[in-house]
Amino acid sequence: MPDATGLELIAQELREAEGDDAVLSTVFFRGRGTLEVEPARIGAVLARLRKRGYAFLASVHGVDYYPEEPRLGVHYELLDMSSVDRVTVKLRVPIDAPEVPSVTDAWPTANHQEREIYDMFGVVFTGHPDLRRILMPEDYEGHPQRRDFPIGGEPVIFTYNEHDANPSGAGRAGTTGAGQAPTPGAAR
Amino acid sequence: MSEYRRREQSITLSPLEQQLGEHGEGEDTTQELLTLNFGPHHPATHGVLRLIVTLQGEIVRDVKPIIGYVHTGIEKTAEDKAYWKVIPVIERMDYLSYYFNAMAFCGAVETLIEVEVPKRAQYLRVIHLELNRIMSHLVWLGTSALDLGAISMFWYCFREREKILDLFEMSSGARMHTRYFQVGGVIEDIPRGFAEKLSGFLEEMPSRIDQYGALLNRNEIVLHRLRDTCPLDAETLLSLGVTGPLLRAAGNPWDLRKAAPYSSYDDFEFKIPVGTKGDNYDRYACRLAEMYESVKIVKQALAGLPEGPHITEDRKVALPPRHELATSMEALIHHFKLVTEGMRVPPGEVYFPIESPRGELGCFVRSDGSSKPARVHMRDPSFVNLQATAPAVKGAYIADLIATLAMLDPILGGIDR
Numbered sequence: 001m002p003d004a005t006g007l008e009l010i011a012q013e014l015r016e017a018e019g020d021d022a023v024l025s026t027v028f029f030r031g032r033g034t035l036e037v038e039p040a041r042i043g044a045v046l047a048r049l050r051k052r053g054y055a056f057l058a059s060v061h062g063v064d065y066y067p068e069e070p071r072l073g074v075h076y077e078l079l080d081m082s083s084v085d086r087v088t089v090k091l092r093v094p095i096d097a098p099e100v101p102s103v104t105d106a107w108p109t110a111n112h113q114e115r116e117i118y119d120m121f122g123v124v125f126t127g128h129p130d131l132r133r134i135l136m137p138e139d140y141e142g143h144p145q146r147r148d149f150p151i152g153g154e155p156v157i158f159t160y161n162e163h164d165a166n167p168s169g170a171g172r173a174g175t176t177g178a179g180q181a182p183t184p185g186a187a188r
Numbered sequence: 189m190s191e192y193r194r195r196e197q198s199i200t201l202s203p204l205e206q207q208l209g210e211h212g213e214g215e216d217t218t219q220e221l222l223t224l225n226f227g228p229h230h231p232a233t234h235g236v237l238r239l240i241v242t243l244q245g246e247i248v249r250d251v252k253p254i255i256g257y258v259h260t261g262i263e264k265t266a267e268d269k270a271y272w273k274v275i276p277v278i279e280r281m282d283y284l285s286y287y288f289n290a291m292a293f294c295g296a297v298e299t300l301i302e303v304e305v306p307k308r309a310q311y312l313r314v315i316h317l318e319l320n321r322i323m324s325h326l327v328w329l330g331t332s333a334l335d336l337g338a339i340s341m342f343w344y345c346f347r348e349r350e351k352i353l354d355l356f357e358m359s360s361g362a363r364m365h366t367r368y369f370q371v372g373g374v375i376e377d378i379p380r381g382f383a384e385k386l387s388g389f390l391e392e393m394p395s396r397i398d399q400y401g402a403l404l405n406r407n408e409i410v411l412h413r414l415r416d417t418c419p420l421d422a423e424t425l426l427s428l429g430v431t432g433p434l435l436r437a438a439g440n441p442w443d444l445r446k447a448a449p450y451s452s453y454d455d456f457e458f459k460i461p462v463g464t465k466g467d468n469y470d471r472y473a474c475r476l477a478e479m480y481e482s483v484k485i486v487k488q489a490l491a492g493l494p495e496g497p498h499i500t501e502d503r504k505v506a507l508p509p510r511h512e513l514a515t516s517m518e519a520l521i522h523h524f525k526l527v528t529e530g531m532r533v534p535p536g537e538v539y540f541p542i543e544s545p546r547g548e549l550g551c552f553v554r555s556d557g558s559s560k561p562a563r564v565h566m567r568d569p570s571f572v573n574l575q576a577t578a579p580a581v582k583g584a585y586i587a588d589l590i591a592t593l594a595m596l597d598p599i600l601g602g603i604d605r
Binding site: 029030032034055056057058059061062063064075077081084086088107108109111112113116120133134135136137139144145147149151162163 | 190428429548554563565567
């Protein structure tokens, strides 16, 4: 594990290579180091860390920091298998412009996980090859893992009630006449 | 047609021309491509996995997994529950490795509150984790053999699985989703007679695994279906984030129990089975060999089971013993506080990875200082490993797709959460 000093050294190296504002802060908590980075530079930072040996991206997950701002966070758990060392890279984006460059090109494992974060939190990964919902239905509205998304009942959609249950999405096509072309993306 | 149905049809597969350009050289490129829906209830998909498969004749050209059919919002539910009440819902994620789910979550919370888990509890955890690993591998072996057309294997595997479930029932009262692991230890010490019954099982189990091997290892059909089919090298697997037996089958001996021991795994002697080619046969052989190693670990843990408490003495974290409630006001207050409000956990974020039967199972917990977690996320190995399906089966026969799915061992409860 990088100790607190080791973490500062990594941060220093990243600042020298990527500019002073690449690493926003460092947190050392319960024996594990976290680097908070500028969202736009995530690709470059991960590439640098890969050169240092952190060549395995174990996990990518989203967090909603409501009510703190900027609200949405994305965490990248990196692992160095030869020295059994982990470091977390995280970034924060505001909820009105939740855009993060995708790292799928360099880390194919991030594909499903970025889709999950998009689905659950609405973080848009620019450059992702196939950014669709993954766990929720395609026409679902809202991002359920956000902290302000209400917990409560919602109607179960069967074929007999799919028009009533979701009038904004599924129901609209029912009124579409035979000669009328359906408008693509109308539900979103 | 409703908007939803229309969207469903619009799921795009990789462009056709590219497909033919890549794989169709020298073959009959005029052959028609057939897109086939596979699942979500096909028996070989082990749950509600749905695949959209593009076939050229019998050859798989592209596979897109469609998931989310058993998404139950467990991570969201967990945010609305006190820490100790999260354990039962977390266990229901990957329904074949419930002890592992509980272990990852409890480990993360224990790291946050910095509570020491007594040695006896750590050993009891190891016993149950490894029994669970054997149980999970037995279900995998039985159902995989079923996918290859062998039904008797299924009965043999479930016979032994039943014995493990009996042991779970003995220690916790439940056969599945036992809620045995608690933050700070385990809920109860093992009952009288458990050790004897467990030793009996441990004596018997290696010879049972020998029998499975005897049935399958040199079985002509199994060899034809598994050997040299759909191999993936370690480098590809690592870039896809694949861990566990799949990675070890390709020759990389990465196992968190050895690499970063938790819960006293460094006290036990065991080996990490690895393969050489990373084909389906190696995947099968690795898991079969892992069962022997798990038996060894449980034997050592049972023999060396230390005396002492089975859960932390910290009353702010663990419930006081029931008999104290009648005599001690303090115990009553602690009990009341824990049951109504739960424990307060210092703010912070932790990621706690363990080695589940399917690979790295990591639990991310963020606490905001209240008695409910602000975010619980499981890095489920099945969810990540599923991405290896397409690279493994492209260019293989559709029969190999079934065998490969069986050997990947995805559990949809864990994938969809």
